[in-house]
Amino acid sequence: xxxxxxxxxxHGSQRVLDGVTFSVERGEVAAILGPSxxxxxxxxxxxxxxxxxxxxxxxxxGVTLRPGGARRETAETxxxxxxxxxxxxxxxxxxxxxxxxxxxxxxxLHVLHVPRAQAEAEARHLLDRVGLQEKLSARPEELSGxxxxxxxxxxxxxxxxxxxxxxxxxxxxxxxMAGEVMSVITDLARSGQTMIVVxxxxxFARNVAHTVHVMHEGxxxxxxxPVQVFEAPREEVTRAFLSDVKTEGPPAR
Amino acid sequence: xxxxxxxxxxVLVLPVLLVGISATVSADTLDRIRGRGSLxxxxxQSGGAPYIFEGSDGKLTGFELELAEVLATKLGVRGEFxxxxxxxxxxxxxxxxxxxxxxxxxWSPERERQWASTVPYYVYKLQLLVRRDGETIxxxxxxxxxxxxxxxxxxxxxGSAAERYIxxxxxxxxxxxxxxxxxxxxxxxxxxxxxxxxxxxxxxxHYAPEFPLLSPVGDPVAPGHYVxxxxxxxxxxxxxxxxxxxxxxxxxxxxxxxxKYGLWNADQLELGRIAxxxxxxxxxxxTDSSSLPHFGKLLLDAAAMTIALSCLSMPLAMLAGLLVSxxxxxxxRWVRWPLELYVEFLRGTPLLLQLYVIFYVLPNMGVRVPAxxxxxxxxxxxxxxxxxxxxRAGFLAIPRGQMEAALSLGMSTWTALRRVIIPQAVxxxxxxxxxxxxxxxxxxxxxxxxxxxxxxxMYSRLSNxxxxxxxxxxxxxxxxxxxxxxxxxxVARRLEGRFKRVAA
Numbered sequence: 001x002x003x004x005x006x007x008x009x010x011h012g013s014q015r016v017l018d019g020v021t022f023s024v025e026r027g028e029v030a031a032i033l034g035p036s037x038x039x040x041x042x043x044x045x046x047x048x049x050x051x052x053x054x055x056x057x058x059x060x061x062g063v064t065l066r067p068g069g070a071r072r073e074t075a076e077t078x079x080x081x082x083x084x085x086x087x088x089x090x091x092x093x094x095x096x097x098x099x100x101x102x103x104x105x106x107x108x109l110h111v112l113h114v115p116r117a118q119a120e121a122e123a124r125h126l127l128d129r130v131g132l133q134e135k136l137s138a139r140p141e142e143l144s145g146x147x148x149x150x151x152x153x154x155x156x157x158x159x160x161x162x163x164x165x166x167x168x169x170x171x172x173x174x175x176x177m178a179g180e181v182m183s184v185i186t187d188l189a190r191s192g193q194t195m196i197v198v199x200x201x202x203x204f205a206r207n208v209a210h211t212v213h214v215m216h217e218g219x220x221x222x223x224x225x226p227v228q229v230f231e232a233p234r235e236e237v238t239r240a241f242l243s244d245v246k247t248e249g250p251p252a253r
Numbered sequence: 254x255x256x257x258x259x260x261x262x263x264v265l266v267l268p269v270l271l272v273g274i275s276a277t278v279s280a281d282t283l284d285r286i287r288g289r290g291s292l293x294x295x296x297x298q299s300g301g302a303p304y305i306f307e308g309s310d311g312k313l314t315g316f317e318l319e320l321a322e323v324l325a326t327k328l329g330v331r332g333e334f335x336x337x338x339x340x341x342x343x344x345x346x347x348x349x350x351x352x353x354x355x356x357x358x359x360w361s362p363e364r365e366r367q368w369a370s371t372v373p374y375y376v377y378k379l380q381l382l383v384r385r386d387g388e389t390i391x392x393x394x395x396x397x398x399x400x401x402x403x404x405x406x407x408x409x410x411x412g413s414a415a416e417r418y419i420x421x422x423x424x425x426x427x428x429x430x431x432x433x434x435x436x437x438x439x440x441x442x443x444x445x446x447x448x449x450x451x452x453x454x455x456x457x458x459h460y461a462p463e464f465p466l467l468s469p470v471g472d473p474v475a476p477g478h479y480v481x482x483x484x485x486x487x488x489x490x491x492x493x494x495x496x497x498x499x500x501x502x503x504x505x506x507x508x509x510x511x512x513k514y515g516l517w518n519a520d521q522l523e524l525g526r527i528a529x530x531x532x533x534x535x536x537x538x539x540t541d542s543s544s545l546p547h548f549g550k551l552l553l554d555a556a557a558m559t560i561a562l563s564c565l566s567m568p569l570a571m572l573a574g575l576l577v578s579x580x581x582x583x584x585x586r587w588v589r590w591p592l593e594l595y596v597e598f599l600r601g602t603p604l605l606l607q608l609y610v611i612f613y614v615l616p617n618m619g620v621r622v623p624a625x626x627x628x629x630x631x632x633x634x635x636x637x638x639x640x641x642x643x644x645r646a647g648f649l650a651i652p653r654g655q656m657e658a659a660l661s662l663g664m665s666t667w668t669a670l671r672r673v674i675i676p677q678a679v680x681x682x683x684x685x686x687x688x689x690x691x692x693x694x695x696x697x698x699x700x701x702x703x704x705x706x707x708x709x710x711m712y713s714r715l716s717n718x719x720x721x722x723x724x725x726x727x728x729x730x731x732x733x734x735x736x737x738x739x740x741x742x743x744v745a746r747r748l749e750g751r752f753k754r755v756a757a
Contacts, residue, residue: 048661050657050660050661075665075666078660079663079664079665082660082661082662082663083663086661086662087658087661089654089657089658089661091654093652093654093655093657093658094658095655095658095659095673095677096677097676097677106659106662106672106673107662107663107664110664110668110672111662111663111664111668112663152658155662156661156662159662159663
């Protein structure tokens with residue numbers, strides 16, 4: 001349901017994305033791995049229109065993004081796409097002037113215009129699901145990093161998106177909180193949510209993802225089921241990356 | 254301890270020294286003038302015809318310029334003209350910037366207390382001027398409004414005898430509009446901003462060709478005397494000047510000069526007789542301090558005007574500023590550079606100039622805005638540029654991720670601004686915005702140049718007419734300004750506290 005073809009993004013003289021092609025089916029959990037600077041975050045941000053690109057296209061359930069930038073893409077197209085695809089950020093980006101509940105309500109109330117009673121009931125349910133039912137009237141600054149990220153996930157889920165993009169969701173968290181968040185994401189994955197996850201959490205990529213893509217210098221160098229990529233990588237780049245990960249010691253996740 | 258002999262010598266020498274010193278001091282100004290070789294006389298050449306003004310050949314001319322030269326010659330020096338704002342000229346004597354004021358200054362008992370005056374050099378009257386095709390005013394009686402009619406608006410030069418005449422004769426029956434220049438007042442009559450103006454006859458005569466739409470109405474009234482002002486203690490200088498003036502009258506020099514400018518008339522023949530019984534007796538001030546409450550009330554009313562101007566223009570400025578800043582940051586590409594131009598132009602030109610344009614220039618293009626609303630409009634537009642920059646800084650201080658998160662939820666830019674960005678930016682911009690509001694209160698003082706009488710303008714008028722009360726009036730005015738600004742600071746602090754908990 002998400003189709004990316006020949007995506008090229010140039011920043012100054014650098015080809016940040018150098019012809020990226022891949023697709024994600026409904027219900028599929030795709031993990032994107034690779035060394036820093038490989039273009040993983042940029043790829044995600046192109047998919048939901050936060051960044052523009054120079055060539056190729058992105059298609060999500062009938063909505064197509066083309067090259068050229070904000071001038072070409074109408075606000076309508078972008079909004080339509082973003083309703084189908086939600087995003088969870090490395091820095092959470094909760095709204096500090098709202099409570100936890102209000103954060104989760106912000107999408108349904110102000111974008112979908114769902115009646116308040118109904119939206120609230122659903123929001124409570126979601127917060128329950130991520131384990132934060134006690135914190136409804138807390139403000140983001142009162143929460144730990146892991147709690148904030150879980151609210152961010154609930155906030156994205158409140159829009160009932162077809163797919164969710166996770167941009168290094170645990171990179172800003174210490175191992176214990178990362179574990180909390182990763183287990184929430186794992187639950188989501190197991191319940192059939194389509195997702196693309198850029199991550200360094202190898203355990204998740206190995207045990208939960210259906211497909212693993214390895215990105216290096218703006219290209220996807222290897223794709224396949226986790227078993228194949230981790231046990232029998234085809235590319236030298238993949239081998240080098242995985243061995244770097246092993247010598248560092250896998251993160252205790 | 255001094256010996257008896259030395260002490261006796263000191264006692265003898267001291268009085269001689271003191272007499273010698275005081276003699277030097279009292280002859281000082283005249284000596285200084287002679288030493289310098291020039292008599293510095295103060296006047297205002299803007300709108301200054303026929304007193305002193307720039308002729309068509311670009312050189313300064315005017316009947317007072319010629320008179321000053323004549324008087325200086327009789328003192329054995331040349332004349333040196335010093336430019337100053339008309340209603341503030343006597344204060345230049347106090348500062349030492351000029352020796353005398355020679356610029357159509359009418360003799361008044363209040364001024365006589367602060368500055369000494371020579372014998373009159375011209376007898377003038379006041380002339381009422383209206384629009385030739387206007388139907389409302391055909392005589393002096395028509396100045397008073399009929400039942401149910403709005404008051405007539407009359408323009409006068411700030412601090413002039415015309416202003417005093419209207420205040421004393423008509424009081425609240427007319428709406429007095431104070432102008433800082435005579436040509437501005439006449440322009441306003443032609444443009445319909447006011448119904449009439451009262452000017453000295455020399456001015457009415459000289460400017461008649463330049464203001465063809467104006468015509469005199471009623472007889473000239475209130476004969477008065479132009480005098481030269483000198484510092485209170487300058488007896489010698491004053492005596493010499495009196496001799497010079499009378500000499501010029503008797504040998505026909507005055508007549509020659511005045512005829513050249515069309516100003517000679519039968520009234521001037523009285524100058525010699527008037528000089529002999531000059532100056533008129535000044536009544537001992539009886540009601541000075543008891544007028545302070547009256548002046549206090551006038552200042553209070555003017556303060557209400559200051560508050561009205563500020564409280565109407567600031568919200569408009571904030572609204573316009575918000576539109577401009579969001580347009581610059583989040584609007585389509587083509588709208589950004591005009592908005593940038595808007596901000597740079599309004600910040601880069603003086604507020605005073607902008608008010609002039611709105612009040613005096615726009616009517617020429619068919620847009621006539623009443624004085625009060627010109628003030629509100631001018632202040633609102635000028636300050637909107639500064640508010641726009643405050644908001645822009647506030648927006649830029651919000652982390653980019655906030656907007657990205659909002660957009661990722663499917664919000665439109667407008668919804669994201671309204672629900673996510675602006676509520677956070679508010680806390681950041683409260684200090685600079687309230688700062689600007691406090692500054693705005695003070696900036697309303699420039700509205701006095703477009704005839705809106707706010708607090709500073711009222712202080713200026715009162716202190717001109719009551720120069721001996723300058724200190725008390727100044728204190729009252731300052732206190733009123735502080736009373737207006739301080740509560741604002743308190744409100745600002747409370748607002749900051751209320752919004753404190755929304756940091757990203």
